[in-house]
Amino acid sequence: DVKVTQSSRYLVKRTGEKVFLECVQDMDHENMFWYRQDPGLGLRLIYFSYDVKMKEKGDIPEGYSVSREKKERFSLILESASTNQTSMYLCASSGTGWGNTGELFFGEGSRLTVL
Amino acid sequence: GNSVTQMEGPVTLSEEAFLTINCTYTATGYPSLFWYVQYPGEGLQLLLKATKADDKGSNKGFEATYRKETTSFHLEKGSVQVSDSAVYFCALSERGAQKLVFGQGTRLTINP
Secondary structure, X not given: OOOXXXXXXXXXXXOOOOEEEOEEXXXXXXXXXXXXXXXXXXXXXXXXXXXXXXXXXXXXXXXXXXXXXXOOEEEEEEOOOXXXXXXXXXXXXXOOOOOOOOOOEEOOOEEEEXX | OOEEEEOOOOEEEEOOOOEEEOEEEEOOOOOEEEEEEEOOOOOOEEEXXXXXXXXXXXXXXXXXXXXXXXXXXXXXXXXXXXXXXEEEEEEEEOOOOOOEEEOOOEEEEEEO
């Protein structure tokens, strides 16, 4: 059974703390993504990666960075957490190649609260 | 740029009612279209997809037809159940682009 695993389902952090959200996929997918989900705003893309050590900014990269040192792992980093980063964070992956339709496979999400 | 617009929620129906959730899109080229569902406390999972015009995606009693002439991909189900209560997202992917663009989501609640 294919799987995207996010390390923490629930986190509570204080303003100014550094936060790491980890994501691992076991499908040998090239592409990995971090989305943020907020009520009424749907899913917004923060960063994505097409390959190891590659990263591209999404629609809302400010205040975030990412790391992809291994193909299966994609980390989201909040250098100095702020209250407006309280949200649900969703990791996803997808494959490439001829015939690929762009379907994303999602993890269960990490709900971050910044106090 | 590419965009997806869904009907605003929340939507509340009684069990066995007919469901339609509207979705329209703007895209260049020939996108693939998706419906994802998010059950309470879970991540998103693919419900159905269509990759070219006039394709019909179907799963778990849900259907959606890729209508290029009206740039739409409306989700329908003939008889909803309480277990269908969830948030539904319409999305598109440009071929080769690898990224998905999502609508804002529609929360559906089914009452017994």
